[in-house]
Amino acid sequence: MAPQRRGAPKAPEGSGAAERRRPSSTKSVRAPREVQRKWLRTSVLGACAVLAGLLLWSIMGGDDGVTEVLAHRGEILPGRFIEVPCSEDYDSHRRFEGCSPRKCGRGITDTVITRDEAQRIRSIAEKGLSLGGSDGGASILDLHSGALSVGKHFVNLYRYFGDKIQTVFSEEDFRLYRDVRQKVQLTIAQAFGISVSSLYLTKPTFFSRINSTEARTAHDEYWHAHVDKVTYGSFDYTSLLYLSDYLDDFGGGRFVFMEEGANRTVEPRAGRVSFFTSGSENLHRVEKVQWGTRYAVTIAFTCNPDHGIADPVFT
Template sequence: MKAAIPLLLLLLFLLCTAALGGLVLWSRRLPRDGLPQDGITEVLAHHSDILQDKFVAIPCSRDYDSYKRFEVGVREEIDAMKRPQPSRTLSQASILDLHSGALSLGKRFVNLYRYFGDKIHDIFTEEDFALYRDVRQRIQQRIAQVFGISSASMYLTKPTFFSRMNSTEAKTAHDEYWHPHVDKVTYGSFDYTSLLYLSDYSQDFGGGRFVFLDADSNKTVEPRAGRVSFFTSGSENLHRVERVLWGTRFAITISFSCDPEHGIGDPALA
């Protein structure tokens, strides 16, 4: 088990840093009163789609009463990339926080940096982290451009994490990733959420689509390696991830805050 974990993490990190060829930006309408429908009635982005400058204007929720109001759009440019290999050593929903080094491993968390100590340099290099920073900066700049704000007024916020999801039976509540949620409620500091997909829907895994929930219809995004989706993090974007039915789904979440007090620096090797 110990030998397999570093290989998986290295694959995840290298895939992330190599994958960004463009961005896909998503937004949603303000949900109406009542429970969202559970069925999917519209696919916003099929796995095979290559989208160019598709914009959708939406009203923000009252979560942003103290913020300038923005509109959200959609864009995508896709680059091919390698696929991560499935691993049996991690639980259904495994997460690695690059800043803290926290790695979910079954029912517990392991501090990756402390666990491997000086050998962490055998897993990650300074070049890997430099590439990560480049990916983060490109996402941040594109969000700022689409929302019409200065990228200097956006701050990277925690957690920033890789996620690995498969069809293994959930062992803890943490593994139950498929429940509807609002990022601003779950994480507090999030104002903009971005997702970089590292594997392909229908090829690397089944299920696992990203679903925006609405009272009159649900909208879904089919992950594609290299596709980046971002959206405002408030209650106008209630969402969930479908349960993965087979294979393994990889992604990385990078989010931003408008409050400098919630800002953090990029992760770096000690």
């Protein structure tokens, strides 16, 4: 009937009102369902893409920028060496040709020190550090100088305990330390193409024990980015022997080489030796330990015989 048709106002094409007014048309029912399905599919795919992106971002190190793992906790590396251009840091120090870095870089090996040796070295650290320990999260024990963290300070272990120290450490402990030092020294010399006899052990050389307790003094703040040659002066080659396992014994606490646009991490693993030239080509930091206890020993070498020290001895 014409008057009725005339009386019905025409809704604009595609509007909700128009859709609602076409219930009897099968074509018009199918169209919004298809649109809905398409939207659903697009939304699910979109959500998946966002999730995958987030996952990738967190794996790559989140807001730290791109992170590459140089040494995974699970792999056993016979040796990995990455050469990097030397910084100019060595120019402001006396040069010792055939030793002072001309070739710079970083290396990691899991086959120079055995897990058993790492375990035995760790028990030296445990014994010594059980005599003291920092109130904050980072304690050190320096077998050479005798420095031991106690509370908010350091004591000289040898002076404090006198002869009793012989009931704590054994001759075997010091022998083991020396053997490990020698093997690490040889590894560094080979990697950098220098003579093993041109390297001298230098100070400080120390065990570290880190947990997640809040820092109490600046000495507990181990996580700051630094350059060893600046921090310690005499270092030319730094080595770290890890004595516990990332994610088994502690969380956080990965070692990070910091570079523009990319961070490179070393995941600690008992027996893993990480070594590198000590200048600013190897700016680094340690992530905060989130749980558990992380043990390591820092053993460094200098090319300057005047800065050399003897191995710690049992007296």
